[in-house]
Amino acid sequence: MKKAFITGISGQDGSYLAELLLDKGYDVHGMIRRSSSFNRERIDPIFASHPNKKNLTLHYGDLADGSSLNRLLRTLKPEEIYHLGAQSHVRVSFDIPEYTGDITGLGTIRILDAILETGINTRFYQASSSEMYGKVLEVPQKETTPFYPRSPYGAAKVYGYWITVNYREAYGMHASNGILFNHESPRRGESFVTRKITRTLARIMAGKSNELSMGNIDAKRDWGYAKDYVEAMWLMLQAPEGDDYVVATNETHSVREFLDIAFGLVGRDWNDYLKVDPKYFRPTEVDLLIGDSSKAQKKLGWKPKTSFKELVTLMVREDLKLEGLDPDRLMKL
């Protein structure tokens, strides 16, 4: 039985990846940080109903605490490490830039160095991001496109990317960067734009809200489905050698288009609810992202399975259910 260690297991991707690895028969260990209120709502359902739930174990630790990372790796000796933990909110990274650098940037070197220090034989996945392309220097963006980050988050991820490449080259580690473009799901954090839209829409439909406050709705993103994307992470660690891969849908859509589809599904017009609030604008914005994932397709056999419209539909559907509403009655499909 292969053993995997996941940082960020309580997050959107961590929960989908844990399910995928349990499905594949792995012994899955996840690191969670202590908080004053429960932060396990995405993984509790796995403990409740996954057929292999006995193979899932959680451990306390923190990306700021190198000694906890060393201890966990020394005792667990996982064959695969998926490093997903991060302060992952771009807008918030402007408010807490030093913390973001510490957790999102230095967190990566703490794990890589713990691997080196403990001498364990493992494969390493780094959750790199399309935010590294920032003010894009090429369209579409691929593995060879130079980086131009536009936020403390993007800059921290550039550090994580290069230190992963460096440890691969310096110490012969099987270490890979997945440069993932935006990916969403019903488990997406509620302050990211897609989930904010679908969550607020469901509350509007339930009569609990009549306003949607937003920032720059002209921004364009390459949006995929998180469940499809965690499969690419796993495939990278099954490849004979570590490498760097763009994971994207090769399509771009504006926030406006997301609003059109989401509100259109329930016969509403978002213009009746939208309020533009400057607090959601960023000091520097990433205007356009579109990824070319042909390398992942060719070398890993990975391609996205879920279209943009299907993604919006499944998110609206789940958020309506969360409000106790019947999607089949409300949605025009």
Ligand code: NAP
């Ligand atoms: P997410 O939902 O925000 O999850 C982040 C995870 O990191 C959570 O489990 C969080 O724990 C954990 N974490 C935060 N600070 C930590 C700390 N100090 N010590 C230990 N754990 C900590 O993010 P996601 O969307 O699943 O993304 C997963 C990774 O991919 C992140 O590194 C993100 O930056 C990167 N990424 C995401 C996207 C995307 O579109 N989703 C695209 C490219 C790259 P709590 O639950 O306790 O907060």
Ligand code: F7E
């Ligand atoms: O913003 C605009 C906003 O916060 C998308 C993270 O997972 O993906 C994510 O970063 C766009 C931006 O995602 C609101 O200005 C408008 O242009 O959903 P987001 P992000 O910044 O692209 C990358 C790949 C990551 O790696 C990150 O970890 O939407 N926007 N109005 C808004 N955004 C938010 N959050 N809230 C608004 O009200």
